Amino acid sequence: MMGKQSEVQAALFYEFNLEEHVPQNHLLRLIDRFVDLASPRRQLEPFYSAIGRPSIDPELMLRMLLVGYCFGIRSERRLCEEVHLNLAYRWFCRLDLTDAVPDHSTFSKNRHGRFRESDLFRKLFEHVLSRCITEGLVSGEAFGVDASLIKADANREDGIEPKEWSSADHASRATSEYLDTLDDAAFGAATPVVPKYISPSDPAARWSAADRGKAYFRYCTNYLVDLDHAIIVDVEPSAPIRQAENKAARDMIERTMDRFGLYPARLAGDTGYGSAEMLGWLVYEHGIEPHIPVFDKSGRRDGTFTRSDFRYDHTQDVYHCPGGKQLHQYKRLFKNPRDTICSDGVRRYRASKHDCEVCPLKHRCVPTEPARKILRSINEGARDMAHDIAKTDAYVISRCQRKKVEMLFAHLKRILKLDRLRLRGPNGARDEFHLAATAQNLRKLAKLVPVAV
Incomplete structure (x- = not known):
């Protein structure tokens, strides 16, 4: 017999426990074990006034952003809707059924203000990385480095020639950030070559067709990864230029050494990191074995001796x-x-x-x-060392392990949906890359660290 739902008047009172409706194996439950925002909260305190109306809890906004990046919710407007409707999201954000969800504009106001001034997203990333180290997921023995192209939030059809662009005509926040990075080796000073086009909306984005497809305005996200469990130990944005990627790799290695005391014995990378200067820096300054193909243009096409x-x-x-x-x-x-x-x-x-x-x-x-x-x-000795390493079995292993970095980029673009930036300017790219790397490390922690019984 076909059943029919009875039409009864809704009850005036309900007994509802949000804790009971979130499955024990839900990703957010597994991630929540490693999210402790007490330290970021203390770092934000100097940026809030001691008087006046209480603001929205910054921990709530951080938890909502982590939900968005862990589940590939790119729009903050949609994120607020999802948190409003999804019980698991409410549980992770410490919201009851009757608690209001912040307006989407709150994120933008805080991001361009307190969050960016306090370098909050960088500190949040390092906080999660510290937990990865505590759980024994980072050995510090072998690192892999690579870069991946990410489309900027700029229309490729709106590019103008550099001689037609002036900062006075395009005085936006992204423009001011671009002017601040003209002397930065990762952006404006990466190469003296003038780009073919400049985007009026995001002049720091570089016109590039490096992936052998259509040319777009792009940024580059650089990952430094511990090859033991594929934990991201550092992340840095740059222009999609080989010199800028090399500079970002050096900065990430030195920062990891200074802040976490991780001194890798070897570094795996592709040919883009095989220049004589980069190899010499690895070998002579830090004693790191370069498991990197040598960038060599000494070959000749006319059949004469090389x-x-x-x-x-x-x-x-x-x-x-x-x-x-x-x-x-x-x-x-x-x-x-x-x-x-x-x-x-x-x-x-x-x-x-x-x-x-x-x-x-x-x-x-x-x-x-x-x-x-x-x-x-002058770095030929380092090049010779890289050539000798390339003949060993350890080099073959490093070449296979380096694919873990490429898998992280595939996960970033296909699962987390970060194949195109939503924020503009170098700071916007830095914010998005740090949050995405934090989400990837949290997902790795949830997968590899068992739940205590």
Whole structure:
């Protein structure tokens, strides 16, 4: 027999316990074990007045933001609606059934004010990372570094040429942030190359087609990841330029050393981090093994001998060519040996013109020039070390482990829905990247740390 719901008058009173309606295995229950906002609350106290009407609890706003980033709710307006309707979200935000949800505009006012002035999202990220370290999920033995392109909140059709752009005509918050970062190596000073287009709404976003697709205005999120359990130990925004990504990697490594005492033995990365300067910084300044492919442009397409065909003698500081002759920095010997380094950070070794003229291999070595010249970087020793490491079994393992960083980027874009920024300017990108990395670490904690019985 077909049933029918009885039409009765609604009860005036209900007995309802919100705690009983949130499943024990719900993600927010598992995450809640690691969310302690007492420390961020103390850090925010100096930014609030001691008198006046009480504000909305900042802990409530932080918990709502964590819900949004953990579940890929990109709009704060929609986030307020979801928290209003979802029992689990209300439970995590410490809201009862009758408690009001803050208006979406409250987030914007606090983000551009107290939250940003106190660097709250950075401190929240470090607080969660400290918990990861306490739970034994960070070994500090091997790190991986990588960067991923994120579309900016800027219309690719509205770009204008740099000569047509002026800060006076586009005096927005994003513009002022852009002007503040012109001398920042991660943004304006990353390269002297002038971009093809500038976005009037977000001039710090870089016009780029680095992923071999359509060109868009983009930012880059840089992750430094402990390869043991894929915990993000640092995150930094930058322009989508190799030099800026290298600078961000150095900043993240040094900051992790200073604040958490983590000194990795090896670093895994792709070829973008294989420049001589980056390898030299890792090896000579911090003693980190570079499990990184060497960025090398010494190869030739005309079939002539490359630099790898010349053998370097460390004891005599000379190169030996395939024909058995030597290449020196100087044509004559000095009483006091000289070691001249050019302004571009290389040493130049030259063969004798008389040796090259009579050499039977000249057509395979230097067919159009009178003598061969070899450039050697001051960081060539670090490059040689990276070449040697690439022949080991440990390097193969590092190459496989480095995929954990790429998986985090895939999770960031496909699960957390952060394939396009919603906030503008370098500070907006920094806020979003820190919150997303915090959410990823919290989800990792919930997955790997068992519930105490």
